[in-house]
Amino acid sequence: MTVTEPAAAIAETFDSLNPATGEVVGTHRIFTDAEVNETVQRGRKAAAWWAELGFADRGKILRGWRSALVRRSAELADLMHQENGKPHADAMIEIVLAADHLDWASKHARKVLGRRRVSSGMLMINQTASVEYQPLGVVGVIGPWNYPVFTPAGSIVYALAAGNAVVFKPSEYTPGIGQWLADSFREVAGDLPLFQVITGLGATGNALCRSGVDKLAFTGSAATGKKVMAACAENLTPVVIEAGGKDALLVDEDANLDAAADAAVWGGMSNAGQTCVGVERVYVHERVYDQFLDKVVTLAKDLKAGEGEPIGPITMPSQLKVIRRHIADAIEHGGRAVVGGLDAVGDRYVQPTVLVDVPEESAAVREETFGPTLTIAKVPDMEDALRRANATNYGLGGAVFSRARGLELARRLRSGMTSVNGVITFAGVPSLPFGGIGESGFGRIHGPDGMREFARPKAITQQRFTSPVRTTTFTRRPSDDRQLVRMARLLYGRR
Ligand code: NAD
Secondary structure (H helix, E strand, O other): EEEOOOOOOOOOEEEEEEOOOOOOEEEEEEEOOHHHHHHEEEEEEEEHHHHHOOHHHHHHHHEEEEHHHHHHHHHHHHHHHHHHOOOOHHHHHHHHHHHHHHHHHHHHHHHHHOOEEEOOOOOOEEEEEEEEEEEEEEEEEOOOOOOOOOHHHHHHHHHOOOOOOOEEEOOOOHHHHHHHHHHHHHHOOOOOEEEEEOOHHHHHHHHOOOOOEEEEEEEEEEHHHHHHHHHOOOOOHHHHHHHHOOOEEEEEOOHHHHHHHHHHHHHHHHHHHHHOOOEEEEEEEOOHHHHHHHHHHHHOOOOOOOOOOOOOOOOOOOOOOOOOOHHHHHHHHOOOEOOOOOOHHHOOOOOOOEOOOOOOOHHHHHOOOOOOOOEEEEEEEHHHHHHHHHHOOOOOOOOOOOOOOOOHHHHHHOOOEEEEOOOOHHHHHHOOEEOOOOHHOOOOOOOOHHOOEEEEEEEEEEEOOOOOOOOOOOOOOOHHHHHHHHHHHHHHOOO
8 A cells, every 4th residue: 555645735645456466446535534524524414314214215225225236246346356356256245245235224124123112011001112213323334355345334234224324434455445335325325425435544444433423333353443442432432343253163073074174165265264254263073083174175275366266365465474474383383284384375365275283372273364274173072172162352253064963062152153054154144143252342233233233222101191100200199109019019029
C-alpha cells in the first residue's frame, strides 16, 4: 500500500493493490475525522426516513439489492479477484451466500423485530404487554479483507433490515469492493445516504468508533477489536466484535475418512487459509490417524496456489511473515511437514502445507496462522481431542466428523458454531447466529439474534381495566396491601 504525499487542499489517498501482481487496482480517499463525523450525521437523517418506511417497503428495496448483486455477480467477482486475489469461482460463492442472507433478512425482519404481545403475568393482569425492536439509528461497520462481501454483509444487511442507516469502513486492502457494494445499493434504493462508505486506514476506523454511531459492528483481528472497544467506550457506544479464530476439526474413529479429509483440506486451504472459521488444527483418533493422514496428503499434494489455480495469493503481504514463522517454529520444535514446508512460502503465494508432530504449545497450534496450512495431531480418544481443541483463548467455529457422537462432541466444543460431518456449513444457514467466544469476540450477526443486535427492545404496557389490587399509587388502602401479600402467598408461597 502506498500512501501518497499529502498536498495542500488535496485529500490524502491510498492505493489498493492486486495481491497477485502488485498493480494498483484503485486509489481511494483517506477520510478525516471531520469527514467521518459529517458522514454519520448525513446517515442520521436518512435513518429517520428508513425507520419510518416500515418492514414491507424496506424488504422490497433489500430484495431489489439482492437481485442486483446476483445479476451483477460476475462484475463484482472480477473486482474481488483483482483486489482480494481470490479465485473468481470462490468470489461467486461468497456473493451467493451474501445474497442468501440478504433475502432471509429482508423476509424475516417483521417476524423477528415486529411488535408482539407477551403475557402480562398475574400481578399485572389488567395490562396488555408488548415488545418490539426499534432501529438504533446509524450503525458503524468496520470490515476485514478476507471475505470482503460476505463478512461485512453479515452486519450491513441485518442492520439495514432492522431499519438503521449504515456507515461502512472497509479494509484498506479491499476498499473498492466496499465502495462497489454501497454504489450498487444506492442504484436500487435511491440517493438517500442510507448505506455510505468511508475509506481509509486504521485511523479512519478509529474515527468511526468515536463518531457517535449508535452501535459499532467490528470484524477483524482480536488485537484491533480491543482497540475498537476502547475507542467505543469513550461514548459508551455498544459493540459487536467478530474476531479471529483457531478452529479445530475432530476426526473420530468411526468417521467417514474420505469426507473428513476432504473437509480438512478445503476448510484449511480454501481462500488461501484466510478464513476466520477456517480449519487450522486437526485432531484425529489414533485408530484412523494413518489412514486419514494418507488421504489428506493425497489431496493436498496436488493442490496448487497460483494464478488460475484453486488457491489465490496471500492478500495482506505482512501475513507471509506470520505464516513463515509458524512453519519454522513448528519444524524447529520437532514438527514435520508432510506436504509443503518452509519453501512453500513464496513472495505472493503460499503452497499447501501439512504439519504433523507439532507440539501443542507452538505458535502453529496456538496462534491464528491465516495461511493454507494445517497441523494434524494423533489423539488417544475424543476426550483428549476435545481437551486440546478447547485449550485456546479463541472460540469461533469448528467441525466434528463422527458417525455416532457428532452432536455430543459438537456441543462440547468451546465455540460459537460447529459443523458435524461438514465444514463451515453454519455460515450458509441464514437463520443461525454467527459469532464467537473468548478472543473470538462476542455478540452475534446472522439470524434473529444477529438482527436484534441492531435493534433496541421497546417494552410497552397498556392498561385494559383498573386493577383489583392497587399497587402503583399512594391512594392504595391497607386492604390492597393485605390482598397483595395473600396473592403472593397463594402464587409463590408454597414449597
Ligand atoms: P484487522 O484487525 O487488521 O483490520 C480490520 C479492520 O479494522 C480494517 O478495516 C482496519 O482498517 C480497521 N482498523 C485497524 N485499526 C483500527 C483501529 N485502531 N480502530 C478501528 N478500526 C481499525 O483485521 P484484518 O487483517 O482486516 O482481518 C483479518 C482478521 O479478521 C482475522 O483475524 C480474521 O480471523 C478476522 N475475521 C473474523 C471474522 C468473524 O466473523 N469472526 C470474519 C472475517 C475475518
